[in-house]
Amino acid sequence: MKNLKITFTIFILILFMNELTSAQDWADLNHFKEDNEQLEAPTPYENRIVFMGNSITQGWSDARPEFFADKPIIERGISGQTTAQMLLRFRQDVINLNPKVVVILAGTNDIAGNTGPMTLEQIMENIISMCELAEINGIKIVLSSVLPAFDYPWSPGKSPNIKIPALNEMIKNYADNNGYIYLDYFSAMTDGNNGLKPELTYDGVHPNEAGYKVMEPLVEDAVSEALMED
Secondary structure, three states, X not given: OHHHHHHHHHHHHHHHHHXXXXXXXXXXXXXXXXXXXXXXXXXXXXXXXXXXXXXXXXXXXXXXXHHHOOOXXXXXXXXXXXXHHHHHHHHHHOHHHOOOEEEEEOOHHHHHOEOEOOOHHHHHHHHHHXXXXXXXXXXXXXXXXXXXXXXXXXXXXXXXXXXXXXXXXXXXXXXXXXXXXXXXXXXXXXXXXXXXXXXXXXXXXXXXXXXXXXXHHHHHHHHHHHHHOO
């Protein structure tokens, strides 16, 4: 019995230490640490692109690896992340990789409350801060609309069907006023009721393979437009 108690105590201690480590690395700065260290500097003629985002970005390369093959795209999406977490890791996961273009897709997890309550204005402030960091480092910016979602399975009742269109209008206005490319996924993917078309998703929030196939030509056009800018 004594040995069982000791074993159980050790198990609880390990769980506590794991949770403490996770809390200390709130922005998951270690997630891409080794990948970033191993990444070579871009060649002089390389149009390197970084996709910064959450699970929608992270899941893209899993669902559609052929889209990323032989392209200078670096995927830096982390599931569940909010704009505050992305902002904290923006230097190491975007700026230090020396891309020519960053594609930012962020905001839906903020609305879901993944790291606590956030107003649309606070979300927008974090997006603006990422853009300011990119611009001062000579990185072209593509600002993506948030994908439609009628509700969140893991966080119901947050009214994303109302808040996402409002946030997208803020993102578009900011992009237009500052000369950035606005990438409108929402219009191409909405079901007409501010939800995601059922044939493009497996849970009402995340795209399936068909959903990513809709997104791909849109992001390619947006990146090409950004690269053409002086």
